[in-house]
Amino acid sequence: MTFFRPTFRHPELPPNAAGYRRQDYEGGISTLCAGCGHDSICNAIIQACFELALPPHRVVKMSGIGCSSKSPAYFLAKSHGFNSVHGRMPSIATGANMANRDLIYLGVSGDGDTASIGMGQFMHAVRRNLDMLYIVMNNGCYGLTKGQYSATADKGSKSKKGGINELESIDLCELAIQLGAGFVARSFSGDKQQLVPLIKAGLAHKGLSFIDVISPCVTFNNNPESTKSYHWVREHSEATNTFDLVPFQQTITAEYDGDTVQEVALHDNSVIHLHKHHDAPDITDRRQAIDNLEDHKAQGVILTGVLYINPDSADTHEILHTCERPLNSLAEADLCPDGQILEAINAAHR
Amino acid sequence: MKPTNIEDPEYFHKVIDCQFACPAHTPVPEYIRLISEKQYTDAYMVNWVSNVFPGILGRVCDRPCEPACRRGRVEKEPVAICRLKRLCADNRNLGLTDRFPAIPTEKNGKKIALIGAGPASLTVARDLMPLGYTIDLYDEQAKGGGFMRSQLPSFRLPEPVLATEVNYILDMGVHTHFNHRIESMKALLAKGYDAIFVGTGAPRGRDLPDLPGREAGGQGIHIGIDWLAGVIFGHVTSVGKRVLVIGGGNTAMDCCRTARRLGGSDVKVMVRGQRSEMKASPWEIEDALGEDIPIIDNHAPVEFVIEHGHLVGMRFVRTHAVPDAAGEMRAESAGEGPVFFPCDEVLLAVGQLNAFPWIEPDAGIQFTPQGLPELDPRTLQSSLPRVFFGGDAAFGPRNIITAVAHGHQAAISIDLFCRGLSLLDRPAPKVNLAGQKMGVHDWLYHNQVAVTERQAVPVLAKAKTLKDRLLEVELGFDRQVGQAESLRCLNCDVQTVFRAELCIECDACVDVCPESCINFIDNGTEEELRTRLKAPAVHLGQSLYLAGPVASGKVMVKDENVCLHCSLCAERCPTSAWEMQKFLYLSAQAGQP
Numbered sequence: 018m019t020f021f022r023p024t025f026r027h028p029e030l031p032p033n034a035a036g037y038r039r040q041d042y043e044g045g046i047s048t049l050c051a052g053c054g055h056d057s058i059c060n061a062i063i064q065a066c067f068e069l070a071l072p073p074h075r076v077v078k079m080s081g082i083g084c085s086s087k088s089p090a091y092f093l094a095k096s097h098g099f100n101s102v103h104g105r106m107p108s109i110a111t112g113a114n115m116a117n118r119d120l121i122y123l124g125v126s127g128d129g130d131t132a133s134i135g136m137g138q139f140m141h142a143v144r145r146n147l148d149m150l151y152i153v154m155n156n157g158c159y160g161l162t163k164g165q166y167s168a169t170a171d172k173g174s175k176s177k178k179g180g181i182n183e184l185e186s187i188d189l190c191e192l193a194i195q196l197g198a199g200f201v202a203r204s205f206s207g208d209k210q211q212l213v214p215l216i217k218a219g220l221a222h223k224g225l226s227f228i229d230v231i232s233p234c235v236t237f238n239n240n241p242e243s244t245k246s247y248h249w250v251r252e253h254s255e256a257t258n259t260f261d262l263v264p265f266q267q268t269i270t271a272e273y274d275g276d277t278v279q280e281v282a283l284h285d286n287s288v289i290h291l292h293k294h295h296d297a298p299d300i301t302d303r304r305q306a307i308d309n310l311e312d313h314k315a316q317g318v319i320l321t322g323v324l325y326i327n328p329d330s331a332d333t334h335e336i337l338h339t340c341e342r343p344l345n346s347l348a349e350a351d352l353c354p355d356g357q358i359l360e361a362i363n364a365a366h367r
Numbered sequence: 368m369k370p371t372n373i374e375d376p377e378y379f380h381k382v383i384d385c386q387f388a389c390p391a392h393t394p395v396p397e398y399i400r401l402i403s404e405k406q407y408t409d410a411y412m413v414n415w416v417s418n419v420f421p422g423i424l425g426r427v428c429d430r431p432c433e434p435a436c437r438r439g440r441v442e443k444e445p446v447a448i449c450r451l452k453r454l455c456a457d458n459r460n461l462g463l464t465d466r467f468p469a470i471p472t473e474k475n476g477k478k479i480a481l482i483g484a485g486p487a488s489l490t491v492a493r494d495l496m497p498l499g500y501t502i503d504l505y506d507e508q509a510k511g512g513g514f515m516r517s518q519l520p521s522f523r524l525p526e527p528v529l530a531t532e533v534n535y536i537l538d539m540g541v542h543t544h545f546n547h548r549i550e551s552m553k554a555l556l557a558k559g560y561d562a563i564f565v566g567t568g569a570p571r572g573r574d575l576p577d578l579p580g581r582e583a584g585g586q587g588i589h590i591g592i593d594w595l596a597g598v599i600f601g602h603v604t605s606v607g608k609r610v611l612v613i614g615g616g617n618t619a620m621d622c623c624r625t626a627r628r629l630g631g632s633d634v635k636v637m638v639r640g641q642r643s644e645m646k647a648s649p650w651e652i653e654d655a656l657g658e659d660i661p662i663i664d665n666h667a668p669v670e671f672v673i674e675h676g677h678l679v680g681m682r683f684v685r686t687h688a689v690p691d692a693a694g695e696m697r698a699e700s701a702g703e704g705p706v707f708f709p710c711d712e713v714l715l716a717v718g719q720l721n722a723f724p725w726i727e728p729d730a731g732i733q734f735t736p737q738g739l740p741e742l743d744p745r746t747l748q749s750s751l752p753r754v755f756f757g758g759d760a761a762f763g764p765r766n767i768i769t770a771v772a773h774g775h776q777a778a779i780s781i782d783l784f785c786r787g788l789s790l791l792d793r794p795a796p797k798v799n800l801a802g803q804k805m806g807v808h809d810w811l812y813h814n815q816v817a818v819t820e821r822q823a824v825p826v827l828a829k830a831k832t833l834k835d836r837l838l839e840v841e842l843g844f845d846r847q848v849g850q851a852e853s854l855r856c857l858n859c860d861v862q863t864v865f866r867a868e869l870c871i872e873c874d875a876c877v878d879v880c881p882e883s884c885i886n887f888i889d890n891g892t893e894e895e896l897r898t899r900l901k902a903p904a905v906h907l908g909q910s911l912y913l914a915g916p917v918a919s920g921k922v923m924v925k926d927e928n929v930c931l932h933c934s935l936c937a938e939r940c941p942t943s944a945w946e947m948q949k950f951l952y953l954s955a956q957a958g959q960p
Contacts, residue, residue: 019808019879019938023816023931025441027883027902052873052941060878207872235873235941247871251919 022046035070042067044091052239054206054232054247055085055154059092061209062123062152065216066093076121077113081106081135084161085127085154085232093123104135107142110149111333117343118334121220122149129159132168132187139189143196143225148332150219150226153189154206156234157245164237175242188314190324193227194306199330200226201306202323205250206233211259211321218323223284224332231319250319257309257322258297281326289326300326368893370922371912373864376798379950381910382927383859385448388435390772392796392954393417395432395448396860400812402455403853405846408463410455417954418771419490419536420515422528425453426841427519429617429648429766437857441882441929444821446855447844454849456528468497470539475499477785480560482549485513486767487566487758489536490774491781494957496539498782503560504541507548511537514568514759515767517596518618520625521837552726552754562753562781565723565740566770569759573718575613580671580678584713587678588671591622591716598625598836607711609633611681613668614716615645620652622714623660628836635708637681638664640698641688654840658829667698669705671713680709719764739763746780746790747773755780778957794955803861803947804937810947812858814934822852858932862950865923867915869944876936876945877901882929885936887921896924904928 032038042063047056066076073095080086082103089098097120101109110124131139131153142151157170166174169189170182193201200222204212212230219226231250233239239246244253258279281289281301298305306325313320333339340347371378381387385395394413401410414421428449436445477500481488484506492502510516511533515524537543549555555563572590575581581588587607589597591614597603610631612623615638626634636655638645642664645652652662666683673679682705686698721738733741733750740749740756747755757773759765780790803811825842832838844852877885883902890896893911897904904911904926915922937945 019935021815022879022935023881023933024818025816025881025929025931027929028441029903029905030883047879050941051939052871052875054873056878056939057874060874207874209874233873235871239871247873248918251872 019046019051033067033070035072037067037070037073039063039067041073041095042093044089044094047088047091049084049088049091050234050236052235053084054156054230054234055088056091057206057209058152058154058212058230058232059088061206061212061216063092064209064213065220068213069217069220071121071220075119076123077110079106079110079113079122079124079149081126081130083127083130083159084156084234085125086130088154089125104130104133104138106130106135107138107147107151111142111145111147114147114149114333115339116345118148118339119343122147123220124149124151126151126153128153128155128157128167128169128189132189136168136187140192140196143193143198143227145333146197146199146224146330146336148223148225148334150216150222150228152216152219153227153229154232155189155229155245156232156238157243158234158238160234160237164234171244174244175240177237177240177243188310189229190227191307191310193225194303194310194325197330198227198325199224199327200323201325202227203229203231203319203321205231205254205319205321207247207251208321211256215323218283218287218289221283221285221287222326224327224330244319253317254319254321255313257300257320257324259322281328283328289323300324301328303327368890368896368911368913370914371910373862373912376796376952378910379860379862380796380952382862382930383950383952384435384437385432385446385859386952388431389418390431390769391418391775392772392952393432394860394951394953396856396858397951398455399446399448399451399853399856400858402451403813403850403856405850407455407458408460408466411459411463412466414452414455415535416956418768419493419774420486420532420767420771421452422456422532423515423524424767425449425451425456426528427515427524428452428768431768437859437929438855441857441931442818442820447821447824447852450824450841450844451849451853454844454846457843458846464535464538467535467539470496471499473499474501475785477501477561478503478559479781479785480505480555480558480563482555482563482565483513483567483758483760484508484511484533484543484545485566485568485758485770486515487760487770487774487777488513488564489533490771491564491566491757491778492539492541493536494775494778495781496536496541498958500785502541503544504537505544505547505549507546509545511543511545513566514570514592517599518592518621520595520621521599522624522628522832522840523621525837525839548725550725552730552732556730556751560753561785562755564777564781565754565756565760566758566774567723567760569719569721569764571720571722572618572715573720575668575715575717578668578671580673583673583676584671584678587710587712589712589714591618591714592719594714595621595625598629603629605629606631609710610635610712610714611708611710612636612714612716614638614718615640615647615662615664616716616718617647617651618719619714619716620647620655622716623655624658625836626712626714627658627660627833634660636660636662637666637668637683637708638662639667639686641665641696644688644696658833665698665701666706667700672707678710678713680707681713682707719759721760721763723760737763743790745776745793747777748780748784748790753784775954775956779955782957794959796955797951797953797959799951800862800864800948801951803934803949808938810934812861812949813854814858814861814932814947816857816931816933819851819855821855822848859930860950860952861932861934861947863912863925863930863932863936864946864948865912865914865925866944866946867917867923869942870915870917870923871942871944872917872919872921873941875939875941879935879939881933881935882931884925884928884930886924886926887917887919888924889920890916890922900924900926902926
C-alpha cells in the first residue's frame with residue numbers, strides 16, 4: 018500500500034474546457050493491491066470526467082461494499098459520495114436521483130455487490146431505467162475474502178489454487194439488455210483507449226448506462242488459466258467496434274477509412290460515431306445485440322465495446338411523470354397549494 | 368524509435384541533469400543525500416574527489432548545475448546545490464586529511480612542470496601526486512590559488528578558506544616555486560620535464576584604449592581585474608565617492624561591490640546591452656542591487672570627460688537591442704544625443720584576454736588567429752606533444768569548475784603520455800547500479816517529494832559588511848536549514864529501470880505517476896512519439912526512455928523531463944517490472960584503468 022503521492026503534476030498539462038485541471042478530478046491514494054484493475058478504472062473515470070469537463074461538484078458517486086466499492090475514495094474527491102450497505106447502492110442512488118434529478122449519478126459496484134448480494138437491487142434499478150452510469154468492476158472473485166469465485170466467474174475458469182469453477186456464470190450485460198437498459202457496454206481495465214470513451218458516452222446517455230469492466234484481481238485471480246486475468250482477456254477479447262463520442266458542443270472532424278459508420282444521437286445531442294465492419298450487427302437492435310454476445314461466447318471470445326444502445330429510452334422521471342424541478346427544491350408552498358388550486362382541480366372534474 | 372540502451376552509462380548520466388551539466392560531473396545527488404543524512408565529511412569527500420575545491424566552489428562557483436536542476440522545472444527554483452556544497456565544507460571534520468590518497472615516497476621518476484598555481488594546475492597536481500609524479504609548480508604570486516586569490520574579493524571568498532584547500536594539495540609534496548615568473552617557454556623546455564602543463568589563465572583585462580579621454584583620465588581609470596588584485600593585496604585602499612563600473616559580467620559585480628566597501632557611496636554599473644543579456648550570474652546581480660548599486664543598461668560608453676586634467680565623468684549613448692543577421696540581439700545606438708554621468712573613478716570590466724608573451728613563436732606551439740593555443744579539445748594536448756593547456760589558458764575565460772574539469776583531463780593525458788600510451792584510449796567512468804528497495808514502500812532514499820521553496824541563505828547586515836571588505840557577506844546554511852534544503856533534491860540519480868518481459872500491462876504505473884511521464888503506446892519515430900504522449904514532451908534535450916515491446920506489442924515510453932524519481936511506479940508495480948536503482952557515475956581520473 019502506498020501512503021504518499023507527491024502533489025506535483027506535469028506543469029505543461031492544459032486545463033479542460035471548463036478550466037479545471039486533471040487533478041481536480043483525482044481522489045485519495047489507492048489502498049488497493051498494486052496492479053489492481055480497479056485503479057485503472059478509477060483513472061479512466063477521472064480521465065473521462067476531465068475530458069467531458071464535468072463540474073466535479075455536480076457528480077454523485079455511489080457504491081456498496083467490496084474492493085470496487087471503496088474505490089470512489091480514489092477519484093473525484095470534490096464530488097458528492099455515498100458508500101451504502103452491501104448491494105444496496107441502487108436503492109440509495111434511486112432515492113438521491115429522486116431528490117435531485119439535476120446531478121450526475123455514477124454508481125460503482127463489484128461483481129459480488131451486484132451479481133450476488135445486490136442482484137435484485139441491480140435488476141430493478143435497470144428496470145426503472147434510473148438515470149445513472151452503473152459501472153461494475155468485474156474480477157470474477159471475492160477479493161476481500163481471499164478470492165472465492167463470484168457469480169460472474171466463467172464456468173471452467175481455474176483459480177490460482179487450481180480449483181475449477183463448476184457453476185454457470187451470470188452475464189450482467191445480457192441481463193441489462195434484457196431488462197431495458199438503454200446503454201450497455203463491456204470493457205477491460207487494461208484498455209483505457211476503449212474504456213474512457215465508453216464512460217464518456219455512458220455519462221452522456223440518459224437513463225441507465227451499464228458498463229461491465231473486466232478488472233483482473235492481481236492477488237487472487239490473475240493466473241493464466243483464469244478467464245479474468247490480464248493475459249486471458251488480452252488474448253481472447255474482440256471489440257465490437259471502435260467509436261468516438263462527439264459531445265454536443267463540438268463538430269465532427271474525424272474521418273475513418275474502410276469501415277462503415279453508424280451514428281447514434283443521444284438525448285443531450287451528443288453523437289456516438291461507431292466504426293465497424295459492414296456486416297457487424299446493428300447495436301440499436303436488442304435481439305441482434307444479445308445474439309452477438311452469445312455468438313462470441315460460444316467461440317470463447319469476450320466481446321467488448323458498445324453492445325447495445327437505445328437512444329430513445331425513457332428514464333425513471335419520464336416514466337413516473339415527475340416534475341421538472343428537483344424534488345428537494347420543492348418547499349411547503351409548492352407541495353401544499355392553497356384552497357383555490359383545490360377548487361380549480363375539483364372544478365375540472367365536475 | 369529503438370529501445371533505449373541503458374547499458375550505455377551516458378544515458379542515465381544525462382538523466383542526472385545537475386551532474387551532467389557540471390563540467391567536472393560531480394555526483395551532486397549523491398553528496399546532497401549524504402548531507403541530508405548529516406554525513407558532512409563524506410559529502411565533502413565526494414566533492415573533493417570530483418571538484419577538488421568544495422569550500423571555494425561552495426561560495427563562488429558559476430553553478431551550471433542549478434539552471435539544469437530538475438526541481439527548477441517542477442517548481443519555481445532549483446535546489447541550492449552550491450550552498451549545500453558549502454554546508455558540507457563548513458561542517459566537515461577537519462581531520463579528514465587522513466582520507467586523502469597516500470603519496471608514494473618512491474617516485475615514478477617522471478617530472479612535471481605546472482605553470483600558474485590556479486585551479487587547473489592544482490587539479491593536475493592533486494591527480495598526479497598520488498601516482499608518484501614529481502611536480503614543480505611555478506607562479507608569479509607569493510601564494511597558490513591563481514585568480515581565485517587575486518581577483519575574488521574576500522567578502523565572497525575568505526582567504527583562509529582558499530588557503531586551506533590550496534594547501535591540501537601543496538602539502539602532498541608539490542615543489543612550489545612562488546614569486547617565480549616563467550619568462551621563456553624555451554628555457555623551460557630545456558629543463559627536461561617529461562610534461563608541462565600551462566594553466567596561466569586569461570590574465571589581461573580588456574581596456575577601452577580608443578575612447579577619447581582614456582589617456583588623459585589615466586589616474587582615475589582602472590582595469591577591473593588589476594584593480595581587484597590591488598585591493599586584495601593591499602595596494603588599493605580607497606576609491607572615489609562616485610564610481611562607474613563598465614561591463615556586465617561577474618567581474619563587474621565584484622568591482623562594484625568592492626568599490627562600495629572602499630568608500631564608493633554612489634556606485635553604478637553601466638551595461639552596453641540589455642539587463643537580460645548580461646553575462647553576470649543572476650544571483651550576483653541581485654547581490655549588487657541589494658547593496659544599492661543601480662545597474663543602468665542600454666548605455667554604451669563613448670567618452671571619458673576630462674576637466675582641468677581630471678576625470679569628471681563619462682558620456683554614454685543610449686542603445687537598443689537590434690537582432691543581427693544570426694538572430695542574436697546586438698546593442699545599437701538609439702540615435703539620441705550622449706548622456707553624461709559624473710564620476711570620480713571608472714573601473715573597466717569589459718572582458719579578459721589570454722596572453723602568452725613568454726611562449727616564443729618558435730617554441731613549437733601553434734596558436735590560433737585568436738591567440739589561443741591549438742589544442743585537441745579532448746586531450747588538451749598542444750602541437751608540442753609534451754605541453755598541455757587547461758583552464759582559461761586553453762579556450763579563453765570560463766570559470767573555476769571548468770578549469771578543474773580541464774585539470775582532470777590534462778592529468779589523464781599527462782599520465783597516459785608519460786606511460787607511452789595513446790591519449791585517445793582514455794579510462795572509462797566508474798559506474799554502479801544499486802537497487803533501492805528495502806521492503807514494501809520502504810526505500811533507501813527519501814522519496815517523499817513535497818513542494819518546498821528554496822531556503823534563503825542568511826547574510827550579515829549590510830551596514831556591517833559595507834564597512835569591512837574582509838567580512839564574508841553570506842553566512843551559509845546552518846545544519847537545520849541545510850537539511851531542509853537537501854531534502855528538496857529529487858534524487859535524479861535513483862533511476863527508473865523498466866524490464867518489459869515482466870510487465871503485465873496493468874497500467875498501475877501510468878495511473879499513479881504524478882507527472883504523467885509513463886506511456887504504453889504503439890512505437891513510432893521519436894519526433895512522432897513526442898506528439899502522442901500523455902503530457903506534452905516538448906523539451907527535446909530531455910530523453911525519451913523507450914523499452915519493450917511488452918506482450919501486447921506496445922512499447923513503454925517515459926519522458927524523463929519532469930520525473931520526480933518518487934518511486935511510485937515501482938511501488939505500484941505488481942511484478943517489479945519497474946525498479947529504482949541508484950546510478951553512481953564517477954568520472955574517470957588519472958591512473959584509473
